[in-house]
Structures are given as structure tokens and as C-alpha cells.
Amino acid sequence: MTEMTILSAIALVCVGIGAGMLGAIFGLGGGVFITPALVFIFHVPVHLAVPASLGCVAAGALAATPRHFKSGTMNLRIGVILSLGAAIGGAAGGYVGDAISPRAVLFVLSGAAALTAVISALAPEPHEVTYASFAGEGPDQWPGTLGGTYSTEDGSIPYAAKRPLVGAAIAALAGCIGSIAGVGGGFINVPQMRLVMKLPTRVAAATSVFVLGTTASAGLIVYYRAGNVSPVLVGPLLVGSTLGAATGGAISGRLRADWIHWLLITLLAALSVYIGWNAYAG
């Protein structure tokens, strides 16, 4: 697509809404759906599609932040520690993504979608443990520590992050891959926070939104300096992804969790095969 008309702008807003909704429902940035849509449906060059997708991820993260922040599940200290790694990885990914061929970017995207599907299928569901001594406490963060409490229907649940440096290193890797492929990196960050840092799912998902914004912004800054940000693409997508993230966040609680889980795995596996095949076929 080299020409943007009213109709194609409306189509881009719809892509943004769809990706923003799917991202909010599945707890991802939504970029994993935007880059392939731009490349394969709109025939946008890969080096323009990736930054546009990162812009949507950043906008979606910003739109989802107030909800998580207000609920008290977003731990800012853990978010900052992981963001340090994510910012380094995101910026490095921006430089790598700008240097490698579009075909290599598509292979990275295909790998990222496959990895997300595999991690989602294999990661075990964690157990939430309540402590009697924390009964009645509201959501809180403990100054000077990587711990806090959050509230559920059953009461207050305390948590404390383990292995923060390993977590930051993995966030750097996720940031790098995310920045190359135009996805946020939440597909690695959420499971690693659960499995490596031993955080509850709600805290991991909410804090991942904080990290997602950092990754996307770091990559976006690098791509902008390389002159690869097209406002004609970013404008309508940004509108759609903000609307989609707000709508998806509102309806996600009403959907059946097991359906969402398997729908995500199927969708990502199909996407991975499709992108990989197209990249291979040239």
C-alpha cells in the first residue's frame, strides 16, 4: 500500500481496534497481530510496519495502565527493575531490526508467535496463597522491597519477587525480540514473572503492561531516529488500538478463561506458521 485513502484509514482503525481488543483480552500488547496484518493485508513494507506496531503497543499499554494501576496490582518497583532491562533490550532491538533484512524480521516474528503459543500451552497455572495475618489489608507495595499485597475475593494475598536480576535479563531479551518484531515482549515477560520471579498472575500481567510501554517506546525512539515512523500509518492505528484496549479490558472478565487460553494458542500457532511460510517463500 503506497496510498492512504479514507477507506484504508478506516480499515487501519479497525485493525487497531481488533489488535487492541485481542491484546487486552489475551494480556499481550497486540503487536503480534498488527505487524502481520500490515505486512500481509495492507502490503506495508516491514521496516514501516514494525514501528507502527510498536506505536500501537505503547498506546495500548498507556490505555491499559490506569485500570491496573487503580486496582493496585501493578508493582511499580518490580516494573522499574524489569524496565531497566527492557529499555536496554528494546533500544538494542531497534538497532538490530533496522539493520537486518525484512525476511529476517518476519522469521523473528514467526518465532515470537510460536514461542508465545508454546509458553502459553506449557506454563502451569499458579496457586494464590492467602496469609491470615494479611486479612483485611488493601492492595499495597512495600517500600524498599520487591513485595506487596493485592486483593482478591478471598482476601489479601502477599507476594515477594525472587531473582530480580534474572528477571531483568530475561526482560532485556524479551525487549530485544519485541523491538525487532514490533511486538511488546509481554509474551515472555508474563510467564517469566510467574515462573522465574514467582509472582502471582495478576501482578505479573499488570506489571507487564508497565514494562511493555518501556520496551515499545525505546524501540520506537530508535526507529524514529532512523526515519521509519510513518504518521499516516501510526495515526489511525493509534486511534484503533486505544479504543480496542479500552473495550477489550472491559469485556475480558466476562469471557471464559479456558476458551481464551486455547483460542490464543490456536491463533498464535496458525499465525506463526503463516508468517514463517511467507517469509520462507519470500
Added chain:
Amino acid sequence: MPGDREQSSLPRYDQQRRVVSRGRRSAALAALSWSAMVLSATGSLLLLGGGTAVQIDPANPGFKPTLGYFCVAVALVLVASTPLVRPLALGLRWLRMGDYRFAAAAIGVVAVMLLAAILK
């Protein structure tokens, strides 16, 4: 795990004030997000004004000095600068509280983002 809280010598947050402050900050973030969306929509409409098709030039996709491009640019700056401004604000707040390790990490995030913006 509950012991982690007792190990810290820093004072705990006042729960009542915390809820009010969280509500205020989340409202500010929501306002920022919707402002970016309105600016993007305005910019896109201006770019496409009067049904005129806009060319996407893969060789030169950067911002051009028109009002439409300016609106999208401001929206993008709002979205992309939040992860830069928030760690800065958090770092300064934690510095005042005496939470030095996390203040240093937050300032580190800002430094990396600024380096990414400066280095070619």
C-alpha cells in the same frame, strides 16, 4: 514472604492517602491516553482532509511539516514519553523517601531511554 515487609526500614504507605493518590494518578494517565487518541484522530482526519489520498513513501516516511503530521507527532510524543517521564517521577519520589536502590534503577531507565534518543 511476609517477612520481606518487616526487613525494610522504610515507613509503610498511608493506606487512605494511597487509595486517593492511586485514583488521581490513574485518572491523569487515562486523560493522557485519550488525549493522544483524540490528537491522532484529528491528525489522521487532517491528513486525509477532503478525501485526498495521502502517499506513503517507503523511502521517506518521516514527519512532514503540516498540521496533520504535527498532531500525530504530538500524540506519539505523549505515548512514547510516558515511559520516560513516569520512571523519572518515581525515581524522584523514591529518592525523597530514602528508597535509594529503586530510585537509582528508575533514573537508570530514564538514562537508557535518553541514550537511545541521542545515540545514532
